[in-house]
Amino acid sequence: MPGIVRIGCVPYLCSKVPIHGMLGGGQGWEVVFATPAELVAMLRDGDLDAALVPAIEYFLRPGYAILPDMSINSRLEAWSVRLFVRDGTDLRKVRRVALNPNSMMSNALLRILLAKKYGLSGVEYVLPTAGKDPAADATLDAFLKIGDAGLTFDNPAWKAVDLGAEWWSFARLPFVFAVWLTKVGTDLQGADKRLIMSKREGLRQVAALARQYGVPLGLSERKAIEYMSRVIGYDLSNVELGGLKTFYRYAVQMDMAEEGREFVFYNRS
Numbered sequence: 118m119p120g121i122v123r124i125g126c127v128p129y130l131c132s133k134v135p136i137h138g139m140l141g142g143g144q145g146w147e148v149v150f151a152t153p154a155e156l157v158a159m160l161r162d163g164d165l166d167a168a169l170v171p172a173i174e175y176f177l178r179p180g181y182a183i184l185p186d187m188s189i190n191s192r193l194e195a196w197s198v199r200l201f202v203r204d205g206t207d208l209r210k211v212r213r214v215a216l217n218p219n220s221m222m223s224n225a226l227l228r229i230l231l232a233k234k235y236g237l238s239g240v241e242y243v244l245p246t247a248g249k250d251p252a253a254d255a256t257l258d259a260f261l262k263i264g265d266a267g268l269t270f271d272n273p274a275w276k277a278v279d280l281g282a283e284w285w286s287f288a289r290l291p292f293v294f295a296v297w298l299t300k301v302g303t304d305l306q307g308a309d310k311r312l313i314m315s316k317r318e319g320l321r322q323v324a325a326l327a328r329q330y331g332v333p334l335g336l337s338e339r340k341a342i343e344y345m346s347r348v349i350g351y352d353l354s355n356v357e358l359g360g361l362k363t364f365y366r367y368a369v370q371m372d373m374a375e376e377g378r379e380f381v382f383y384n385r386s
Contacts, residue, residue: 122146122308125156125168127295129264130334130341131189131197131349132169133326138315139308146308152219153263153295160298167299167308171222175298176365176374182383184297184309187316188353190360192291195281196348197268198223201252202259202276209235215245215260222294223263226280229367234287268344269334281348290360291350299383309383316351 126136128150139148149156149165156168167184175181191198198220202208211231216224224242231237245251251260252272261280262270270277284292297312299305319326323346324338331341350357358380368374 122167122306123149123165124308124312125149125151125159125165125170127151127153127156127169127264129197130268130330130345131264131294133330134319134323134345134349135169135187135189135312135316135351137319137322137326138317139312144311145306146311153221154219157221160300163300166303167297167305167312169295169297171220172293172296172361172364173222173225173368173374175296176368176378177221180301181298182301182303182381183353184299184305184312185382185384186313186353187297187351188293188357189295190291190293190350190352190357191281191285191348192350193282193285194279194348195292195294196279196344197265198226198261198263198280198294199267199270200227200259200261200278200280201270201272202278203257204274204276206258206276208259208278209237211237211240211258213241213243213256213258215251215254215257216242217261217263218244220263220294223261223280225368225373226284226292226294226364227261228373229364229371230280230283230287232371233367234283265334269336284360288360288363290363291357292364293353293357293361296353296361301381303383305383320346320351 159165160168327341
């Protein structure tokens with residue numbers, strides 16, 4: 118008898134559209150919310166059947182299949198993946214940068230942009246001290262925030278740099294932050310098709326989702342709607358795949374991924 122399909126998803130505002138139609142459970146699946154790093158660990162350990170994880174995870178370990186037609190991506194700008202640079206510091210002169218412990222993909226994007234777009238070398242990348250606000254760390258020139266924290270952080274002592282916009286100006290392609298992965302051989306029992314339907318249902322409910330999830334974050338309803346319907350994209354067409362392939366090429370050049378990975382897509386159901 119088929120068991121419950123365990124679906125992992127981030128809790129951030131960017132995921133509310135694609136996961137909306139999967140909530141409630143009781144229909145052959147359950148949704149688990151966790152940070153990107155936690156979802157990666159659970160997927161690797163077999164505690165999840167599929168999960169929305171940083172796209173770089175696909176290039177780090179063999180044995181994954183990508184669920185087609187779905188991702189979290191941005192064009193032109195991202196809003197919720199931002200580097201905060203100490204006010205008065207030229208981005209080209211940053212030397213000590215705190216990465217984000219929850220997102221390998223955003224960390225990799227930052228390193229690629231600083232190296233390939235800005236030609237920086239010798240940057241010291243560190244993880245922020247647990248329990249300490251990086252904005253209060255006098256040793257940092259910049260720090261990375263993602264998700265709802267990246268979307269809502271505002272401090273006049275720090276200048277925001279939108280990494281989605283930086284990537285677009287550099288590559289002229291969308292940036293794919295996260296994809297839905299499963300292990301090859303997993304039977305998702307139709308949950309993959311249900312996720313596609315869920316994405317479409319969520320797009321029809323953007324205004325209601327913006328009020329439910331965006332406004333409590335301190336966003337205006339209008340800004341939340343714009344973020345969820347224009348800034349963030351949810352497809353994985355050839356255009357988004359082109360952006361992902363370009364990222365992969367740079368990741369290989371910088372020894373952040375191994376060569377030779379081809380795209381394998383889930384097609385069981």
